Amino acid sequence: MSGLLPGFTDPVLDAQSAFRAVLEAMSRPGRIQRLQRPPAPPAPLSPASGAVLLTLADSGTPLFLDTGPDAEEWVRFHAGCPLVAEPAEAEFVLASALPPKLAALRAGTDEDPQTSATLILQVESLEEGAGWHLTGPGIEHAHRLRVAGAPQGFVAEWAANAVRFPRGVDVILCAGDTIAALPRSVSIREG
Amino acid sequence: MSAAMQNEGYNFAYLDEGTKRMIRRALLKAVAVPGCQIPFGSREMPLPYGWGTGGIQVTASIVGPEDVLKVIDQGADDTTNAVSIRRFFARVAPGLRTTERTVEASIIQTRHRIPETPLREGQVMVYQVPQPEPLYKLEPRRAETKRLHALADYGLMQVKLYEDIARHGRVGSSYDHPVMVGGRYLMAPSPIPSFDNPKMHMSPALQLFGAGRERRLYAVPPYTDVRSLDFEDHPFVPLRANGTCALCGARDTYLDEMVTDDRGGRLFVCSDTDHCGTKQAEAAA
Known part of the structure; x- marks a missing residue:
């Protein structure tokens, strides 16, 4: 407990600003958003994934994370969310290393697609204008996004995720203090 | 704080x-x-x-x-x-x-x-x-x-x-x-x-x-x-009153019909007040 790191400097306004970044990222898939005032969570949590967790997770959202005891203590203290042992039980899944398969996460039902999980995926870096071709709602023509450190076979997994629309997992990619999102409605083509 | x-x-x-x-x-x-x-x-x-x-x-x-x-x-x-x-x-x-x-x-x-x-x-x-x-x-x-x-x-x-x-x-x-x-x-x-x-x-x-x-x-x-939602042979047509805004003269905006007296007098004005005001200011300038 002695080494517990602080959360948001201003819990109200910093969460608001982080949420707008996430909302903008989700509305314009593949566009990179930089968080204005992210917290400095314990490694291996990145500032961006820490900000996303503190913005969205609370006592009503079971969380699975693979980032070790320091991060668990930090999240439990600042967000107060229950931690679960199985990714399939979680509403938010945070992965810093190899993420669980998308097919193993909650996908919602056709009647209640909003009950699906959101995967917060830490990657090495995000770069616009190269890499994947993204199309779908939120994208006028095509957005390009290069994700360094994306899990092997992710694009194929994503295609399987997209065909079960409106069911499916949404992904928030985090690198350093930047985020980009992949709502289930988006299609990815490798470029 | x-x-x-x-x-x-x-x-x-x-x-x-x-x-x-x-x-x-x-x-x-x-x-x-x-x-x-x-x-x-x-x-x-x-x-x-x-x-x-x-x-x-x-x-x-x-x-x-x-x-x-x-x-x-x-x-x-x-x-x-x-x-x-x-x-x-x-x-x-x-x-x-x-x-x-x-x-x-x-x-x-x-x-x-x-x-x-x-x-x-x-x-x-x-x-x-x-x-x-x-x-x-x-x-x-x-x-x-x-x-x-x-x-x-x-x-x-x-x-x-x-x-x-x-x-x-x-x-x-x-x-x-x-x-x-x-x-x-x-x-x-x-x-x-x-x-x-x-x-x-x-x-x-x-x-x-x-x-x-x-x-x-x-x-x-x-x-x-x-x-x-529509049909191929009955395509959707957006409705608009066939009139001109009495304040800014617009013919392409959505209009409200205003009753002006008790003898059937009426006129059309833009429903969007900001757009109408901007048009009037532009015309005056």
Whole structure:
């Protein structure tokens, strides 16, 4: 407990600003958003994934994370969310290393697609204008996004995720203090 | 102490943080499944259901001190509902600027109109929605309409449109005309005139919808396909009064008809007060 790191400097306004970044990222898939005032969570949590967790997770959202005891203590203290042992039980899944398969996460039902999980995926870096071709709602023509450190076979997994629309997992990619999102409605083509 | 704490004991933007998080999570899912109605825990607000509590809760969950807020009611910035909601946010969200200019606004909360001035990237439209279920008048059972949405079975609505055409010779809804979002979900555009429906299609702005009494919210992301429901041989035609604005002379805007005396005198004026005022100022200059 002695080494517990602080959360948001201003819990109200910093969460608001982080949420707008996430909302903008989700509305314009593949566009990179930089968080204005992210917290400095314990490694291996990145500032961006820490900000996303503190913005969205609370006592009503079971969380699975693979980032070790320091991060668990930090999240439990600042967000107060229950931690679960199985990714399939979680509403938010945070992965810093190899993420669980998308097919193993909650996908919602056709009647209640909003009950699906959101995967917060830490990657090495995000770069616009190269890499994947993204199309779908939120994208006028095509957005390009290069994700360094994306899990092997992710694009194929994503295609399987997209065909079960409106069911499916949404992904928030985090690198350093930047985020980009992949709502289930988006299609990815490798470029 | 944070700036948010300085307002008479209320949190920034009135709602508590737990409620905001719940609405924010619902909004993200709404954006991820365009046009799908997402349930949320609608709170009691300091004005009654039916006065825009859904829109207010959505705005309160996204708004920050760097935003510029515009509120319109039937296109006008100076009507009771618009004035009181704008004043509410000016009081509970310190730092927030309000405006009547569409071009300056970052968030536009609206009751039943989309501004005439084209929206741009970075703007967010927040619609106040009385009835989020487009099938409600045809099938009042919520459990049943949920299943119809799950199956994308919208035959009921097609039959209704067909009957309108058979009886009236054209589609009967001049407002709240249902739209298909992303080719998947049938959605109520809220009671905007059908004149405004085409503005939703591929709009650069993010569009969020809140229904407080019905406890539902939904969204249309930017650049999303939004088609007004119609038939190939009876294409959707947006309705507009055949007249000219008496104030600015516009022939391409949505008009309100005003009765001017008790001898049948009437004239048309723009419903969008900001757009009309801007046109008049341009003409005077």
